[in-house]
Amino acid sequence: MTPWRVRVARRTREDRGQVVVEFLGMLPLIVTTLVLLWQCALVGFTYTLAGNAADRAARAGSSGGPGACERGGTEDLGASWRAGATVSCTPAPGLVKAEVALKVPVLFPGSLAFPFRVTGEAAAVKED
Numbered sequence: 529m530t531p532w533r534v535r536v537a538r539r540t541r542e543d544r545g546q547v548v549v550e551f552l553g554m555l556p557l558i559v560t561t562l563v564l565l566w567q568c569a570l571v572g573f574t575y576t577l578a579g580n581a582a583d584r585a586a587r588a589g590s591s592g593g594p595g596a597c598e599r600g601g602t603e604d605l606g607a608s609w610r611a612g613a614t615v616s617c618t619p620a621p622g623l624v625k626a627e628v629a630l631k632v633p634v635l636f637p638g639s640l641a642f643p644f645r646v647t648g649e650a651a652a653v654k655e656d
Contacts, residue, residue, distance in 0.1 A: 563626045567635050571646070577609055578648030583625035586652035589617045603627050608633040612645075625651045 581601045588600025597617035602610050612631030617624060627649050631640040 563635060570635065571632050571642075574609065574630050574646045575648070577605060578623050578628050578630045578631040578646045579650070580648070581605060581613070581615070581628040581630070582626045582648035582650035584649040584653075585615055585617060585628060589626060590652040591655045597624065597626055603624060605630070619654070620651070622654055623651045624654050625649070 558656050581604065584604060585597045585601030589597025592600075598615045601615035601617075605613055609630050614629045615626065617626045619625075627647060629645045629647045633644055634640050634642050
């Protein structure tokens with residue numbers, strides 16, 4: 529073998545396993561990034577659910593009364609969101625206003641509590 533080939537062969541044997549070591553070193557950072565992105569998606573989805581629940585509560589309250597308003601605000605929510613939901617309906621002149629506050633579920637329940645609640649508000653014309 530020529531000296532050049534010996535150097536190349538020795539270099540490839542010395543680098544064996546380097547990709548695995550680098551990947552294992554980066555794995556905690558990759559997993560942490562994915563968990564944070566998923567939690568951000570849960571926050572965004574909770575905003576969407578709160579707005580929709582408030583709209584449904586206002587529509588139900590405009591034709592069915594206060595009890596219907598609170599039922600309408602929670603009927604389409606999943607179990608994780610329904611557990612921490614608060615629905616308040618207030619009549620206004622010619623309107624029914626609904627406010628729904630939801631707790632954001634945490635990806636790993638029991639380990640941490642998410643620090644804030646998401647609120648959705650809506651109003652509908654009162655039907656007689």
